[in-house]
Amino acid sequence: MKKVSLWEIYRIFFIIGIQLLGGGYVILPLLRKYIVDERNWLSEEELVDYFALSQCTPGIIAGNISMFAGYKARATLGALSAIIGIITPSFLCIILLANILNGIIENQYVQDAFWGIRISVIVLIIITVKDMWAKSVNSKFTYILFFTVLLVLMIFSISPAIVILICALAAILHSKITGGKNA
Numbered sequence: 001m002k003k004v005s006l007w008e009i010y011r012i013f014f015i016i017g018i019q020l021l022g023g024g025y026v027i028l029p030l031l032r033k034y035i036v037d038e039r040n041w042l043s044e045e046e047l048v049d050y051f052a053l054s055q056c057t058p059g060i061i062a063g064n065i066s067m068f069a070g071y072k073a074r075a076t077l078g079a080l081s082a083i084i085g086i087i088t089p090s091f092l093c094i095i096l097l098a099n100i101l102n103g104i105i106e107n108q109y110v111q112d113a114f115w116g117i118r119i120s121v122i123v124l125i126i127i128t129v130k131d132m133w134a135k136s137v138n139s140k141f142t143y144i145l146f147f148t149v150l151l152v153l154m155i156f157s158i159s160p161a162i163v164i165l166i167c168a169l170a171a172i173l174h175s176k177i178t179g180g181k182n183a
Contacts, residue, residue: 004041004073006081012039013066013085020062020086021117025125027062031069041073048135056164062086141174 016030028051035041042050047069054064063083070082097104104110137146149163 004078006074006077009070009073009078009081010085013070013082014088017086017089021121025128026121027065028128029124031065035069042069046072048132145170
């Protein structure tokens with residue numbers, strides 16, 4: 001991969017930030033388009049890995065995954081450019097809309113628009129889950145781990161951090177027992 005300019009990293013993440021409505025899950029299709037498909041800054045597997053890692057680290061998912069992608073492109077300055085790019089549109093919107101927020105929120109057209117946006121975010125989350133499922137739950141072990149975690153989380157109120165730690169340890173143990181084979 002040729003050296004990417006810091007301006008290009010900022011610009012692409014600024015464009016992604018403009019389109020980012022909803023939450024961390026919505027960023028995946030945008031990153032796939034701009035970073036994986038169009039520019040080849042990351043592979044599909046790296047994107048999924050960075051997304052998983054972003055969920056395990058403190059902070060917002062979109063910021064975390066942007067930081068990891070920017071770091072891959074240009075190390076520390078790339079990470080900084082990506083994080084600034086992804087948050088700039090939100091920062092500008094907050095500044096511009098802070099004084100008129102109450103009037104906007106009560107407007108019926110805005111309420112209707114947010115209803116539509118919520119529906120589209122649900123669809124994007126479903127698509128992301130489908131894509132991650134195909135790449136992540138692909139063996140007996142991962143099926144058993146998935147359904148065990150699902151059942152435990154439905155029954156008990158356990159911190160996601162503890163669940164992630166236990167799953168990571170289970171995967172390491174499974175890898176040691178099977179010699180690294182994903183069976």
